[in-house]
Amino acid sequence: MSPSLRLARWIAFLLPLSLILGALASQYLGGLYPCELCHWQRWPHYAAIVLAGLAFVIPGRSQRTGLVxxxxxxxxxxxxxxxxxxxxxxxxxxxxxxxxxxxxxAGTIEDILAMPVISCDQPQWTFAGISLAGFNALLSLGGALTILALLFKRKPL
Structure with a gap:
């Protein structure tokens, strides 16, 4: 396996895993409740973790490249x-x-009434003016472009 495919596979696995672990930590440890759009951002990452994970166990360069x-x-x-x-x-x-x-x-009416209502248009946390959604956008798009570049990297002549 080429070094660029190997690196692309690791990025395709570790980037979404890190972002999901960060999202879950902010939710369960930091008390930041996800809105509907936050959940929408998580589903593709779950899929990416599974697909990239399969690229570690499936034989064949073309199959691994396809999964990555x-x-x-x-x-x-x-x-x-x-x-x-x-x-x-x-x-x-x-x-x-x-x-x-x-x-x-299942929950009681008290559970439902006690639930926080989370609006998608109000960030719960920002750093330097960038929300968690903004960080996901930057890291995911940057990671996807990096993986794409690695997949198209040619061996030197």
């Missing part, structure tokens, strides 16, 4: 959703998604 390419596309999709979400937060365009938190499992 699919993982890169999933990361790219999450980044594009992140751009959309950040634009909603910065009020660059209107939000077309339903944005309130969702409840998992």
């Amino acid at each position: 390419t699919l993982a890169m596309l999933a990361i790219l999709i999450s980044g594009m959703i992140g751009v959309y979400h950040a634009g909603v937060e910065y009020h660059w365009w209107p939000n077309l998604a339903p944005c309130a938190s969702t409840m998992t499992g």
Whole structure:
């Protein structure tokens, strides 16, 4: 396996894994409840983790390259959703998604009333004016472009 494909595979696996672990930590340890668009950004990362993980166990260069390419596309999709979400937060365009938190499992009326209502157009946390959606957009799009460049990298003559 070429060094560039090996690096692309690791990035395609570790980038979405890191972003998901960061999102889950901010949710369960930091108390930042995800909105609907936050969840939308997570699903492609879950898919990318599985696809890139399979690229470690499936034999054959073309199969591994295909799985890494699919993982890169999933990361790219999450980044594009992140751009959309950040634009909603910065009020660059209107939000077309339903944005309130969702409840998992059965709950009482008290549980439902105690749930925070999370709006997609109000970032819960920012650093240097960039929200979590903005960071996801930057990291995912940058990672997807890096993986793409590595996949198209030719061996020196």
